[in-house]
Amino acid sequence: MRKLIILKSLVDFVWIVVCLPLLLVILIFLVLIFINPEVLNRVSWMGSIPQEGSEIVLQIYSVSTAAMMYLGIYSFYVFRKTLRYFMNIKPFHEEVIKNFNTIGIMLCGLGIVGAILVFIGRLVFETKIRISLGFSPYLILLCLGLFFMVLSETFKVAKHAKEENELTI
């Protein structure tokens, strides 16, 4: 139980210190790139400063990246919400199973879309075609997403077994 308390504290800390300010920063950045597109030319993209005149591409790329980051933050929020059920000793609640599946789908989506975005980013900003099949964070995200989906299925089986056990007189 102490491990759960440490995990919950850590997740709360990350949520307050990283996620909440990040939500605001992304929102401000998104508004700023449409009000003053010159901001985009001051940001380093894939380690290189883009050429002038590619604002629309950069705007689309920024919005896609921001959407991905929001999705990541939302999956972290769902995870934080799920931990509350563990704290209340309700690990086999229907909501936990649903949340694990949602997190899994979102992480898989993040992994796939992230890899595609990086591939496009390299193509646009570095004019290079590079496919890295090694130990990449996107592959880990995909594995993590699938793991959460498997965990959801496992919890579903466990819930069924628990109910059956409770209804055995």
Added chain:
Amino acid sequence: MPIEVNLDVMLAKRDMKSNELAEIIGITTANLSILKTGKAKAMRFSTLEAICEALDCQPGDILEFVEEDPIK
């Protein structure tokens, strides 16, 4: 479920109350109620043995197979 529990019938025949039976066989009245209403998914042999002993009957007197209506 096609298996019906006729515990209330046997209780009436033996003129015994639910809480009395629960106390004799050592289960809670809530669990006995689950058994009586047919919500139970399974029954332990030890529970069945205790019920049969308390009500002086056979398992067949308590459990009955009723074929389900295919339209339902």
